[in-house]
Amino acid sequence: MYMENQDYIVCECNLEALEAFVTSIEPDFDIKIVRAPSICMTMVQAEDAVEYQPFYLGEALTTECELIVNNQKGYGICLGDEPVRCYCMAFFDAISQLIDIDLSKVNEFLNEQFLLIQQANKIEYNHIQRTKVDFKLMEQD
Amino acid sequence: MGYVAVKGGTDAIHNSHELVEFYRLKDAVTPIDIKQIRSQLRLAVDKVMGEGGLYAPDYAAIALKQAEGEVFEAAFIIRAFRTTLQRRFYSETINTRELFIKRKISASFREIPGGQILGPTRDYTQRILDTGKVDETAEDIQKFLEIFESKIDREKLQTVKTYTKVIDLLREEGLLKPIDKNEDRRLVDITREAIKFPAPRSARLQMMARAETGGLMAMGYSSMRGFGSVHPTVGELRYGHLPVRIKDPSGKIRYAGKIEITEAEMVSSVSAAKKNAIPKFTIGYGLCFGQNDTKVICMGILDSTMRSPDTGSPANDQEFVLYHTEGIEAMGFTNHLKLPHYVDFQSALSNIRSAMERNAEVKEGQKAEEVTFMQP
Numbered sequence: 001m002y003m004e005n006q007d008y009i010v011c012e013c014n015l016e017a018l019e020a021f022v023t024s025i026e027p028d029f030d031i032k033i034v035r036a037p038s039i040c041m042t043m044v045q046a047e048d049a050v051e052y053q054p055f056y057l058g059e060a061l062t063t064e065c066e067l068i069v070n071n072q073k074g075y076g077i078c079l080g081d082e083p084v085r086c087y088c089m090a091f092f093d094a095i096s097q098l099i100d101i102d103l104s105k106v107n108e109f110l111n112e113q114f115l116l117i118q119q120a121n122k123i124e125y126n127h128i129q130r131t132k133v134d135f136k137l138m139e140q141d
Numbered sequence: 142m143g144y145v146a147v148k149g150g151t152d153a154i155h156n157s158h159e160l161v162e163f164y165r166l167k168d169a170v171t172p173i174d175i176k177q178i179r180s181q182l183r184l185a186v187d188k189v190m191g192e193g194g195l196y197a198p199d200y201a202a203i204a205l206k207q208a209e210g211e212v213f214e215a216a217f218i219i220r221a222f223r224t225t226l227q228r229r230f231y232s233e234t235i236n237t238r239e240l241f242i243k244r245k246i247s248a249s250f251r252e253i254p255g256g257q258i259l260g261p262t263r264d265y266t267q268r269i270l271d272t273g274k275v276d277e278t279a280e281d282i283q284k285f286l287e288i289f290e291s292k293i294d295r296e297k298l299q300t301v302k303t304y305t306k307v308i309d310l311l312r313e314e315g316l317l318k319p320i321d322k323n324e325d326r327r328l329v330d331i332t333r334e335a336i337k338f339p340a341p342r343s344a345r346l347q348m349m350a351r352a353e354t355g356g357l358m359a360m361g362y363s364s365m366r367g368f369g370s371v372h373p374t375v376g377e378l379r380y381g382h383l384p385v386r387i388k389d390p391s392g393k394i395r396y397a398g399k400i401e402i403t404e405a406e407m408v409s410s411v412s413a414a415k416k417n418a419i420p421k422f423t424i425g426y427g428l429c430f431g432q433n434d435t436k437v438i439c440m441g442i443l444d445s446t447m448r449s450p451d452t453g454s455p456a457n458d459q460e461f462v463l464y465h466t467e468g469i470e471a472m473g474f475t476n477h478l479k480l481p482h483y484v485d486f487q488s489a490l491s492n493i494r495s496a497m498e499r500n501a502e503v504k505e506g507q508k509a510e511e512v513t514f515m516q517p
Contacts, residue, residue: 057235
């Protein structure tokens with residue numbers, strides 16, 4: 001699973017499903033919490049889309065977490081006050097770097113969640129598309 | 142002017158805080174759930190985040206509940222809250238071309254890439270009070286959602302797309318004014334460095350991104366009405382959500398979630414400075430957290446006005462615009478007037494009384510002189 005996709009899925013998927021899945025596979029690993037999930041801030045950098053002038057848009061509440069899973073470090077960083085999600089993100093980050101580990105169950109879960117997220121996005125997008133407008137000028141038919 | 146501090150009043154202040162809670166709760170109605178505020182007062186939450194300078198929808202909802210719906214106060218609470226947290230990360234630069242479009246309109250062009258999408262807007266409504274909201278029930282909400290969901294065919298869903306921007310088309314045609322190489326393009330952070338005037342454009346954009354919507358609107362409106370030089374058109378206005386990426390301590394760039402933003406590019410035409418030169422368009426830029434059309438439109442107008450400094454016009458004066466649209470500071474200063482100023486006032490009172498006494502003495506003296514003069 002491509003790293004960005006993995007993070008994207010963990011950040012956007014249903015929290016209950018994520019927690020249940022991680023809880024179910026956690027016993028198979030040796031987990032040490034280096035930094036328990038805690039909130040902090042991230043300054044969001046933006047740029048004017050015309051002249052590419054960089055500027056700071058404002059901060060975003062962020063949760064960070066650091067784990068060691070089977071001697072492999074894993075980091076979680078996600079927006080919001082999201083201790084469970086952030087822990088899961090760090091957990092996935094660590095296990096995806098482990099060698100000789102069967103990740104088929106993990107990939108299956110992530111793929112399943114990815115399809116659900118994509119479907120939800122598509123549905124929202126299609127609702128939004130219903131508001132597409134083509135104003136005619138008064139002298140036009 | 143000097144200030145003299147006051148002391149005491151702790152019990153009364155404590156009781157006053159308790160009384161605030163009493164008036165918030167005295168009717169003993171069902172408490173508002175934070176999820177309800179976040180979901181059903183979406184635009185108020187967006188305003189609190191934008192003006193509080195912190196993207197945190199749940200916390201903004203809590204602040205709104207705590208402040209009994211007072212957006213200024215809620216934004217103030219959020220600003221205070223952010224000072225208690227450590228800034229651990231800087232995001233990668235967000236790319237608004239990646240926006241998941243929820244709204245995308247142009248007042249300049251009828252045909253734009255992907256078409257005009259109204260999205261969620263009250264623009265074309267008549268603002269008629271809907272008294273039906275009084276009796277809204279959970280069943281009504283469910284029924285509405287079922288009907289709404291049935292309006293699209295789930296077997297024929299279009300794929301999600303991103304779209305080229307209108308300004309990209311203008312740029313390709315060479316219609317935009319080139320970047321002024323003399324402009325100060327340094328990246329500064331106004332939360333870490335006190336603003337100095339003239340401020341670089343990055344500082345102006347950052348200050349406006351967390352400025353108060355009403356303040357920006359007043360300034361932008363003044364320019365459009367003639368107390369300034371800019372009356373632009375909406376080149377493009379977009380609202381939606383986009384990804385935020387952060388570099389983790391190992392150096393990997395990670396997807397960390399999405400934020401909602403509104404963005405505006407305001408187009409103004411400028412006449413050529415030199416004879417026979419071709420006039421071009423300039424773009425004023427607006428970007429803020431959440432959905433807030435008014436804010437980004439006015440930010441775009443003021444981005445343009447402040448690039449043509451003129452102390453004779455409030456909207457073209459950086460210091461005037463930036464200091465007076467900073468809602469939290471303006472609110473704080475205004476409200477400090479309620480705090481005890483007894484000594485200042487007593488001193489003013491004493492001065493006026495002395496002046497009156499001196500005046501009365503002079504008049505008495507003049508009267509006495511007149512009487513003496515009249516007596517032979």
